[in-house]
Amino acid sequence: xxxxxxxxxxPSAAAHSPLAERNGFLRVLLHSCCTELCMSCLTSxxxxxxxxxxxxxxxxEIEVVDAKITLKDDSPPVYPTSPGPVPITLAxxxxxxxxxxxxxxxxxxxxxxxxxxxxxxxxxxxxxSESVSAAPAARGLQLKHVPELQRELQTMKLALAEANxxxxxxxxxxxxxxxxxxx
Numbered sequence: 001x002x003x004x005x006x007x008x009x010x011p012s013a014a015a016h017s018p019l020a021e022r023n024g025f026l027r028v029l030l031h032s033c034c035t036e037l038c039m040s041c042l043t044s045x046x047x048x049x050x051x052x053x054x055x056x057x058x059x060x061e062i063e064v065v066d067a068k069i070t071l072k073d074d075s076p077p078v079y080p081t082s083p084g085p086v087p088i089t090l091a092x093x094x095x096x097x098x099x100x101x102x103x104x105x106x107x108x109x110x111x112x113x114x115x116x117x118x119x120x121x122x123x124x125x126x127x128x129s130e131s132v133s134a135a136p137a138a139r140g141l142q143l144k145h146v147p148e149l150q151r152e153l154q155t156m157k158l159a160l161a162e163a164n165x166x167x168x169x170x171x172x173x174x175x176x177x178x179x180x181x182x183x
Contacts (some may be wrong), residue, residue, distance in 0.1 A: 002028060002033045003028070005026070008024070008025045009021075009023075016059055017100065017127070019057060019101040023056050023058050025059050027063075030064070031067075032066050032073060033066075033068070035069055035070070035073060035142075038071075038072050038074045039071060039073045040074050057099070057101065057102075059098075059101060060097075061099075062098075063094075064097075065094050066092075068090070068091070068092075069090045070087050070090075071088045094110040096108045111168075122172070
């Protein structure tokens with residue numbers, strides 16, 4: 001199926017978080033979905049999301065695997081000669097959105113080359129032990145570049161100060177002709 005929903009509540013939901021035991025836990029899986037949405041549909045959802053009562057936080061996990069969503073702006077063009085906005089396509093290989101007990105949504109992208117296995121990575125992706133012994137040699141090379149980097153930093157600081165002075169001068173010139181101008 002393209003969409004799977006699972007709502008858990010009670011003692012079994014406590015495995016996900018302490019709040020989930022009381023409020024429940026929602027798990028959504030969106031797999032191999034290709035859809036097109038109009039922006040007017042998304043903006044018309046806003047009244048349904050507004051409420052006078054602050055809702056309780058429901059911990060959830062939304063997993064999107066191999067999905068493609070195209071957003072089309074179907075509003076009338078501002079300028080009659082405009083060809084209209086270009087549709088935006090969101091392609092997601094593997095994205096996980098989690099809402100924890102604090103009510104904050106956390107977005108995590110899972111690399112396509114790494115099979116999903118929580119927060120751990122396979123053993124072959126860990127750094128080899130030889131790179132640890134090469135670290136002192138690399139540090140010596142970095143120390144040779146310190147004076148050159150300091151000179152470059154000073155040059156960049158001077159260029160930034162000059163750019164800020166030019167900006168202030170241009171703003172002053174603009175305000176001569178339009179005193180209400182704000183940046």
